[in-house]
Amino acid sequence: MPVSVANSRLIYEGLKECDVRLVSALPETWLVHLIRMSDEDPEMTLVRLAKEEEGVGISAGAHFAGVKSAMLMQNHGFLAAINGIVSFAHLYKIPLMMLISYRGSMGERDPWQTQGGNVTEPLLRALGIPYFFLAAAEDVKKRMRQAQMLAESSLQPVALLLMRDLMWEE
Amino acid sequence: MLRIDCLRSIYAELENCLVVTIMGATAAELQSLGHRQNFFYLQHAMGLASSTGLGLALSLPEQRVVVFDGDGSLLMNLGSLSTMARYRPKNLIHVVFDNESLLSVGGFPTATGTGTDLEGIAKASGIPRVVTARTVETFTSAMSEALGGSDLTTIIAKVEAKGPAVYVTDLALLENRFQFRRHIQSLKLKH
Numbered sequence: 001m002p003v004s005v006a007n008s009r010l011i012y013e014g015l016k017e018c019d020v021r022l023v024s025a026l027p028e029t030w031l032v033h034l035i036r037m038s039d040e041d042p043e044m045t046l047v048r049l050a051k052e053e054e055g056v057g058i059s060a061g062a063h064f065a066g067v068k069s070a071m072l073m074q075n076h077g078f079l080a081a082i083n084g085i086v087s088f089a090h091l092y093k094i095p096l097m098m099l100i101s102y103r104g105s106m107g108e109r110d111p112w113q114t115q116g117g118n119v120t121e122p123l124l125r126a127l128g129i130p131y132f133f134l135a136a137a138e139d140v141k142k143r144m145r146q147a148q149m150l151a152e153s154s155l156q157p158v159a160l161l162l163m164r165d166l167m168w169e170e
Numbered sequence: 171m172l173r174i175d176c177l178r179s180i181y182a183e184l185e186n187c188l189v190v191t192i193m194g195a196t197a198a199e200l201q202s203l204g205h206r207q208n209f210f211y212l213q214h215a216m217g218l219a220s221s222t223g224l225g226l227a228l229s230l231p232e233q234r235v236v237v238f239d240g241d242g243s244l245l246m247n248l249g250s251l252s253t254m255a256r257y258r259p260k261n262l263i264h265v266v267f268d269n270e271s272l273l274s275v276g277g278f279p280t281a282t283g284t285g286t287d288l289e290g291i292a293k294a295s296g297i298p299r300v301v302t303a304r305t306v307e308t309f310t311s312a313m314s315e316a317l318g319g320s321d322l323t324t325i326i327a328k329v330e331a332k333g334p335a336v337y338v339t340d341l342a343l344l345e346n347r348f349q350f351r352r353h354i355q356s357l358k359l360k361h
Binding site for chain 2: 094
């Protein structure tokens with residue numbers, strides 16, 4: 001599977017440098033190494049979800065507890081989490097650091113991913129969620145720190161879109 | 171059995187717990203007994219009260235966490251039962267007030283009124299301790315046991331579809347949210 005181990009490692013190191021202690025996740029091809037790294041790290045609490053919206057509640061609970069968290073999901077998982085984002089994270093000003101694999105964009109081979117790819121950015125904009133692309137290895141850690149900083153200072157969800165150029169090697 | 175009587179019977183014991191409630195009648199009734207800084211009322215996002223409790227319980231393993239859920243809310247997020255069971259936090263008590271109704275929005279019947287069995291679903295999801303209470307006495311003893319025990323517990327409390335006269339209070343959502351977090355941070359400083 002040509003998911004980049006090196007760049008997954010870089011993102012994982014970025015999470016650690018952001019002092020993230022809890023990660024919620026649902027499996028998706030591009031996220032396999034990140035989920036494995038979370039699982040193998042004794043300092044990380046990995047919560048494997050049934051549905052991504054649960055992750056909003058879990059991250060809110062962690063925030064109340066003073067624990068920094070991140071959510072790993074595919075863009076279709078972001079779609080599945082939207083009510084929670086609006087009626088919990090936005091309503092109650094909860095910082096969320098969402099790492100979203102951007103499937104269905106240029107270069108996508110799987111037909112079933114393509115519709116979600118079309119609507120990901122329009123939805124982020126409609127919801128007023130600030131987002132960054134993670135496409136180049138040299139930007140990853142800096143952009144993760146900046147995204148977390150904004151989430152914590154503005155008390156709102158932010159998105160880091162994991163791009164094909166970063167995640168996929170072929 | 172009335173939900174308010176259940177809440178009243180264990181109100182004193184909630185003092186040292188972190189409490190998360192669902193919206194509507196449950197939030198209003200608990201608040202009517204006296205708001206405390208360790209109570210968080212999730213006034214929307216149906217289904218996520220149990221997930222919030224899970225996030226708290228996993229992040230603060232020394233702290234007892236109590237969630238007051240409802241049948242309508244839980245039915246929106248049944249996957250939460252399997253996620254809670256998977257991580258099995260010993261400090262989490264999940265109470266479901268099952269009135270077989272979406273009371274706060276007009277009393278429409280939920281599927282627990284037509285045969286859906288939340289106790290069975292919780293057990294089959296892997297929740298290690300599941301109790302159904304139909305009297306206040308059973309409820310109180312189930313709660314005491316859970317508060318004194320050391321395993322993840324779901325208590326299904328079968329209550330009448332009756333709520334308070336008013337649902338809105340003068341506690342702003344954000345006031346509640348910031349107060350709740352500040353309270354938890356002050357607890358951590360004491361330890």
